[in-house]
Amino acid sequence: MRPNAIEGRYLLNVRPKESFSLIQKALAELNLKDLKIKKSVPSCYILVEYKAGWLDKRQIEFSLQDRQTGTEVSIKWFYPSVDLLESWGVKKEMKALEEEEKYKTERLFEELKSRIGAIEIQAGTIKEKELIKEKEVIVKIRCPYCHNLYDETFDKCPHCGAKR
Numbered sequence: 001m002r003p004n005a006i007e008g009r010y011l012l013n014v015r016p017k018e019s020f021s022l023i024q025k026a027l028a029e030l031n032l033k034d035l036k037i038k039k040s041v042p043s044c045y046i047l048v049e050y051k052a053g054w055l056d057k058r059q060i061e062f063s064l065q066d067r068q069t070g071t072e073v074s075i076k077w078f079y080p081s082v083d084l085l086e087s088w089g090v091k092k093e094m095k096a097l098e099e100e101e102k103y104k105t106e107r108l109f110e111e112l113k114s115r116i117g118a119i120e121i122q123a124g125t126i127k128e129k130e131l132i133k134e135k136e137v138i139v140k141i142r143c144p145y146c147h148n149l150y151d152e153t154f155d156k157c158p159h160c161g162a163k164r
Helices: 016-029 082-087 092-116
Strands: 004-012 033-041 045-051 057-067 070-079 140-142 149-151
Touching (some): 016 033
Antiparallel strands (some): 004 070, 033 045
16 A cells, blocks of 8 residues: 655756755755655655654655756655555544645645745646757859859849849
8 A cells, every 4th residue: 555645846946966955955954853865866866754653654755857947856745545544553534634644744845845946847848948950051153144143042143134
């Protein structure tokens, strides 16, 4: 049984290396109990674990991707679901407990986003800037009569009026 997760994709206006440090600093500022970095791949992935209760350990997963406009950060913040609570011996009527846990997690999630300066990405809005430079080649030809150059697209010389 897997816990539920609050997920989101965000844009940070700094490079991945700075984003990586910024996320770690923001997590430390949130004062999460027993905060541990379970897995760290510098500049692209962080898996964090913290203690939310006497039995409960939670995880937060960060994936970072370099973009021209900054760093795209995907965040998954896990919290327990009713199924998971039932496996701990909590009765089904405790749906309110799940809602409370979700609310607490959402508040922490919002606080983290504000501390790192995250800008939410709507579905399909991240596009790399594509710069296509087209060069138009204009071929010049020499008039056989006046010997001036003119564009090959013309059917007669603009200088003397002679046809090609």
